[in-house]
Amino acid sequence: MSISGRTRLFAILGDPVSVVRSPGWWNALFARAGRDAVFVPMQVGAADLPRAWAGLRAIGNLDGLVLTMPHKQAAVPLVDVLGGSARLTGAVNTVRRLPDGGWEGEMFDGEGFVAGLRARGITPEGRHVRQKGCGGAGRAIAFALARAGVASLALEDAAPDRAASLAAEVAATFPAVARGGEPDLLVNATPLGLSVNDPLPFDPATLSPRVSVADVIPNPEVTPLIAAARAAGCATATGRDMFEGQARLAAAYFGIGA
Amino acid sequence: MSISGRTRLFAILGDPVSVVRSPGWWNALFARAGRDAVFVPMQVGAADLPRAWAGLRAIGNLDGLVLTMPHKQAAVPLVDVLGGSARLTGAVNTVRRLPDGGWEGEMFDGEGFVAGLRARGITPEGRHVRQKGCGGAGRAIAFALARAGVASLALEDAAPDRAASLAAEVAATFPAVARGGEPDLLVNATPLGLSVNDPLPFDPATLSPRVSVADVIPNPEVTPLIAAARAAGCATATGRDMFEGQARLAAAYFGIGA
Known part of the structure; x- marks a missing residue:
């Protein structure tokens, strides 16, 4: 440079x-x-x-x-x-x-998250999603998953009001997306995993090869959730995949091919 | 980087x-x-x-x-x-x-100019200076030359009022500096030399090995004045020397050894 x-x-x-x-x-x-x-x-x-x-x-x-x-x-x-x-x-x-x-x-956080899923071979169309975390990143991801055509979206948050209000907003814009279903895509949009001492955001007993798992935390890239998911045979997308997805979209927005 | x-x-x-x-x-x-x-x-x-x-x-x-x-x-x-x-x-x-x-x-423009002189072996102490240009750079240089102990300082400007008023200010702060003398240090603090078509700021007939010449223009580093001065056997300091002098002082001000 x-x-x-x-x-x-x-x-x-x-x-x-x-x-x-x-x-x-x-x-x-x-x-x-x-x-x-x-x-x-x-x-x-x-x-x-x-x-x-x-x-x-x-x-x-x-x-x-x-x-x-x-x-x-x-x-x-x-x-x-x-x-x-x-x-x-x-x-x-x-x-x-x-x-x-x-x-x-x-x-671009939400679309970047979806691009990160696709980069790892996880197609969102028709998925039944269980998402934890409805803060800034969670809002963007929920709207982007709905727009990408997931079948259902179950939103959870430590503040239940926040989850309910985001679910209502998503439903108003994307009425075809159902509220729940047997999940086959787990999304962590909470800060859990930033520290190695954090509890897992999802019960590891729910992890199996038919479930895909995505995390928003870029560092560490392999959070305890991602490590557990890989051990259980799940396809995974990390916070680094989300970062790369949104950064490529932002670069294109700036007129720069990534 | x-x-x-x-x-x-x-x-x-x-x-x-x-x-x-x-x-x-x-x-x-x-x-x-x-x-x-x-x-x-x-x-x-x-x-x-x-x-x-x-x-x-x-x-x-x-x-x-x-x-x-x-x-x-x-x-x-x-x-x-x-x-x-x-x-x-x-x-x-x-x-x-x-x-x-x-x-x-x-x-630091003025002290940097003086540092640039010294870096080229041109000591300001006791010099009889003829300086053209009393704008921003010229003001800083005139004060720094006076502080460095020149014997006399003859200031000129396309706007004679500006030269007179700067001369009065310098005299008020440094009363030991005389107004003129047979010049042995010529200083260009005008923009003349930025373009190759500019006239020389000083008559080349006044250039000789007993006269040193300094220019403020960093680019081109060798202005027509500097080239003529070198051809006449003068010691010279360029705008690049001034830039390096002030940049080193600024770096020290930031706490960084240059």
Whole structure:
């Protein structure tokens, strides 16, 4: 990578941002694509987002932003144009510069999750899904699974109200998706697995080769759930697969082939 | 260079910024020093500086800024603490983060110019200087030459008022410096030489081995003035020498050995 005065900027905004691994992925992509661009981390606290945003708009060679915790919902009112998935989920994870200098935002976490499933040979069509976790990532995944054509979607959350309200929202937009069924795709969209001491999000007795298992946690890539699923003969998709899926979609949104 | 979520940020703000060459210098320095940091260009128009500034303050891993045209004077009221050269010249070219999150600014163009002279064996002490150009760079250079102990300083500018007023300011702070003398150090602080079609800022008939010549233009490094001076046997210091001088001072200000 050689940065000059002509280099274009991309950044990920988060807090904490030290844990993100995406700069390495993006800068390798720019190198492969022959783009004179650099992707950098920017640590911005939740309360500072509007002020940082106003300043970043004034940087003429800043072409795109990726948003992570805690900014995905807060960025929605700051974006000038919202894509369909962003409107549906009420969250934004990728923002690109419009020709008039404004910002257009879209949410690729859900579609990226589905792309990660497909990359591992797990087709979502007709699946009976049991999903734990209905926070930001869970919302995006639930809508994307429904759009991809799952047969049923059973949503659970430590806060039952949150699960019920997301289920109602998904049902309103995708009435063909049933509420439950004998699950053959288990989705962990909770933080369980970030620490090795976490309990498994699903009872390992429910794991068998007819069940596929997907996790949102990118690091460690092999969570205790993924390890148990592989031991039980399940097809698996990891948080790294989800990351790669959403990053490729974001790159295409930025006009860069991945 | 490998950028991760822990990488610290430094940036140069300018308009245009595409012409700056400093990112290459800084990123090579970070690599030599083993710093996990990256230096990027940010294109910010003159009218946008206050807004960009407010936003950049909110980026927690942004440790320093370098300012170039047209921001050096405009940044003065935006900085929380001003160094001595910045107060004297009314301009800032380097800003570092204070422990409380505020910004402290200093002006190294003049001291960097003097460091560039010394790097080429041109000692300023006791010199009779004839300087053309009393804009931002010229102001910084005039004060730094006076502080370095030149015997006399004859200032000229396309706007005679500007030369007279800078001369008065320098005389007020450094009363030992005379207004003129038979010049043995010629300083070009005008833009003449940026284009090969520019006239020489000094009559080549005045060039001889007893006269040293310094130019502020970094690109082309060998301006027609520098070429003529070398042909006449003069010691020379180029805009690149000035750049390296101020960049080393700025790096030390950031706590990085150059």
